[in-house]
Amino acid sequence: MSKKRPTKQKKQQKRPPAPTPPSDPLFTGPDAPPKPMRSLLILAAVVVLGFIVIWAEFYTPTVMNPWQESLVWIDSAKKETDTTLKAQFLRTAEDILTEQVTEHPYHARIWMMKGYLHLQTKEYDSVISCEKKALELGAGGVVNRIDVDAVNMMGAALLNKVNKLNMDTTAIFRLLDSAEVGGFDNFK
Numbered sequence: 001m002s003k004k005r006p007t008k009q010k011k012q013q014k015r016p017p018a019p020t021p022p023s024d025p026l027f028t029g030p031d032a033p034p035k036p037m038r039s040l041l042i043l044a045a046v047v048v049l050g051f052i053v054i055w056a057e058f059y060t061p062t063v064m065n066p067w068q069e070s071l072v073w074i075d076s077a078k079k080e081t082d083t084t085l086k087a088q089f090l091r092t093a094e095d096i097l098t099e100q101v102t103e104h105p106y107h108a109r110i111w112m113m114k115g116y117l118h119l120q121t122k123e124y125d126s127v128i129s130c131e132k133k134a135l136e137l138g139a140g141g142v143v144n145r146i147d148v149d150a151v152n153m154m155g156a157a158l159l160n161k162v163n164k165l166n167m168d169t170t171a172i173f174r175l176l177d178s179a180e181v182g183g184f185d186n187f188k
Helices: 035-058 066-079 083-103 108-120 124-138 147-164 169-178
Strands: none
Touching (some): 066 108, 083 108, 108 147, 124 147
């Protein structure tokens, strides 16, 4: 007698469906944020991009102080060859600085810039008085020092004034060296 062995029937296993490719690799997979969080991230991105577009197109901040604007006018006048345009640029700078001096009478940098304007217009007495005022107000500062520039402009004005008088500068320095002032030995 032969024993019949039971035949094993292979069970057909159901295969899982093939995975569909993700529509967005950033928002799928095990590390993906939960669904409500995805909406918030997308909303935040849209808001930030919209804000950048609005900010860049409609808002242009003024980062130049009025006295710096006057310096731009003065430098433009220095480069200009047309005398009428040059005079117009210097008048614009003078108007700005005059307004700033009346608004901020104790601001040393404005006085120094006004002296620089007068140096460009060859008004040497005005340069000296403006730079003296700037030195009174702001000499000895540690940050944004103006005293070095003010003294240099004052010296340039004095030198131009002497040259305007057609005086021999070496003779003037010899005269000053030979001058004796009683009680002051530190001039030598």
